[in-house]
Amino acid sequence: MRGGTELQQPSAIAVLSAGSWGTTFAKVLADAQPRIPVRLWARRAEVVEEINTQHRNSAYLPEIQLPENISADQDPAAVLAGADVVVLAVPAQSLRAQLRQWREHFAPDVTVISLMKGLELGSDARMSEVIAEELTIASERIVVVSGPNLAMEIARKEPTASVVACTDEQTAAWVAGLSAPSYFRPYTTTDVAGVEIGGIVKNVIALAVGICDGRGMGQNTKASVITRGLAETTRLAVALGGQSETMAGLAGLGDLVATCSSPLSRNRTAGRLLGQGLSLEQVADKMTQTAEGIKSGPAVHELAGKLEIEMPITAAMVGVLSGKLTVDELGPRLLARDLKAESEYS
Secondary structure, eight states: OOBTTBOOOOSOEEEEOOSHHHHHHHHHHHHHOTTSOEEEEOSSHHHHHHHHHHSOOTTTSTTOOOOTTEEEESOHHHHHTTOSEEEEOSOGGGHHHHHHHHGGGSOTTOEEEEOOOOBOTTTOOBHHHHHHHHHTOOGGGEEEEESSOOHHHHHTTOOEEEEEEOSSHHHHHHHHHHTOOTTEEEEEESOHHHHHHHHHHHHHHHHHHHHHHHTTOOHHHHHHHHHHHHHHHHHHHHHTTOOHHHHTSIIIIIHHHHHHHOTTOHHHHHHHHHHTTOOHHHHHHHOSSOOHHHHHHHHHHHHHHHHTOOOHHHHHHHHHHTTSSOHHHHHHHTTOSOOOOOOTTO
């Protein structure tokens, strides 16, 4: 399927989940590789029919025309049949259970691409670790794509850079070559842990920034939360073997800024609604897609505790999510650490 860094044409690509980011990344692949069939798995029959007959997914990407080489099916076995590249974009907390249902349909030499940005509750496992465990495949065939990936902007072909991470440099380069239309520029790294932690924690920080927005706090507050949020993200990533340089790049700072500042961000939107006084249940009712920070926040907090890493913004956000803090009490807790010099990891 691949040799060195030279791109070899896969026979088919499967994308499991037809939400906004899954559909958008399917479009990225289909635009970059117009001769390769890209098959989407969708839960709902009406989504499948619209993709197959009108080449649209208006529930998630209104007014976006999808390439002709994208098709959809409700049957995951049909989507996975003959696919030597599989892209996973399901909610993080459902990944393990769904892989157990699907794994018999994966090709033996499959390369798996994870678009998910979450930490599993209970195990504190990153998504690449869940994939390795459930599919029993080597890390060299597991790839993580992350960065400032606001789906609608990419679907509109607005220029975007991203990061493709794999422990094997050749695999990372191969997937980067597979997913490089003119508007999407992938960079490569072997720092899988750093890239995943950046994508996980930024959702929790974005919830906090959203609450600040909902409470009418100013730009100084939000900039402070973003900057100190990056510092605590870096502490956790480095403790897990990640590189501080990754946190200064697209998968760290880039993704954090995009998620905390854009109205397209699900986590910022969820935080803003919480800041306006809505309950978690009311927020869920208003949103059509998962705000991963709500589910991953407690897992991040638990992992930080095990590693004895100080993450005050994450701790305060989890306090709000658990009902132990009100949104009015959040503000004073966001920067609640002992006074000290500002340094790289402080």
